[in-house]
Amino acid sequence: MPASLGQLDAAISECRSCPRLVSWREQVAREKRAAYADQVYWGRPVPGFGPADAALLVVGLAPAAHGANRTGRMFTGDRSGDVLYAALHAEGLASQPTATHLGDGLTLYGTRITSPVHCAPPANKPEPAERDACRRWLLQELALLTPTLRAVVVLGGFGWQALLPVLAESGWTIPRPRPVFGHGAHVELAPSGPGGRPLHLLGCYHVSQQNTFTGRLTPAMVRAVLANAARLAGLRPE
Template sequence: MSVSEGPRGGTDEPGYPERAAATAPSVAGLDERVTHCRACPRLVAWREQVAREGRRAYAGWDYWARPVPGFGPDDARLLVIGLAPAAHGGNRTGRMFTGDRSGDVLYAALHRVGLASRPESTDIDDGLRLYGTRVTAPVHCAPPANRPTPGERDTCRPWLAGELRLLRPTVRAVVVLGAFGWQAALPALAAGGWSVPRPRPAFAHGAHHTLAATDGGPDLELFGCYHVSQRNTFTGRLTPAMLTDVLGRAARAAGLTAP
């Protein structure tokens, strides 16, 4: 799908994500529209600056420098929600959680649980496949200092809500990495067809909540996990065993592994 087939209005308008996500006919169509979004000027400027300046370790790389869509099958039963692409990770490779230390930790754990074909992810052509699992984020552009503003988070939220809407027939469990992702995901989950309790569930590592469906469909199992950031993994706040445990419980809840 070309961007011209999407809704009217420029891709640099703040309302573009909401219009484009609401009318996306498929996960693939939504992913295509995501890659053309320019609704957040600060993020656009940063992702393109990073691509121009690069980093010595990646000399010769042609950076993606666009919003990074979700990665994984369009009939996933498990959705993993992070924070945002890394400046020299997903912003470089064009695939969520690819090519950085956080991705190394995440995909190694997904492989241990049987949800990924290989334990590492280096670039978009490395042959990695996910089984019944999709990886996405509430913010699709790399933010300065890895910190999107609340306004950028809210502008980008329709993409996640649209992704959840399109995955509604199959998705049965969600793992949210970190408190920022948790706060951003709850409104998107409510928009996607599930009832989020009030007061909203607090983020915690290992948290597990069942969200009742609002449309008569299956409920959703929601899990919290510390983010796979270097700060958490290098200090031992999040160990490989802790991550594997949460992903394993979520996979079983989604029906991807034996109980």
């Protein structure tokens, strides 16, 4: 178990556990998209991003092939990130509304972003075995964040289903029947043992182009979920 998020992030970035994902992320990094032909792609697992004392965690799906797999930072350099970071900035959770590359000055306030799969998958669809292989990283990240964590926003059904068993293993009680994902869903999870704190779990449609271009998810909808999560996490007044 790493002693810090910095150590965890470094370990994640060196992982080669899933042959299909290693092959794909590195192929994309070699072949590149024409618009980024002059750039050096990250081409490795993408660790989480945000402070070690975050009260709010945002959980996505996996890095985008020409977004985070190129830039090396979650939701950075693609249109999904454009929507997410604009909403985070509007709600006072990010220092700026855009995320283009490492070193662009972006800082998150009380908020960390991660995903259940840390490598870009073909067609944006990780296989169940790849999700399960990556679970140890999410478990360790939650263990390090638990002292300050108060709320989690999950972007999409894949992240929701991947996260529930990890939350149970991390010390929270999952109600039965299991909570169903939906935009605006909100469940308060009780600690499974004495001395723990409850955790607010919230659902939001994923900020994918499929959702945002069709109007299924609007910037106002993302902001509303983040505003509620920030309030529940104690990052803004009641």
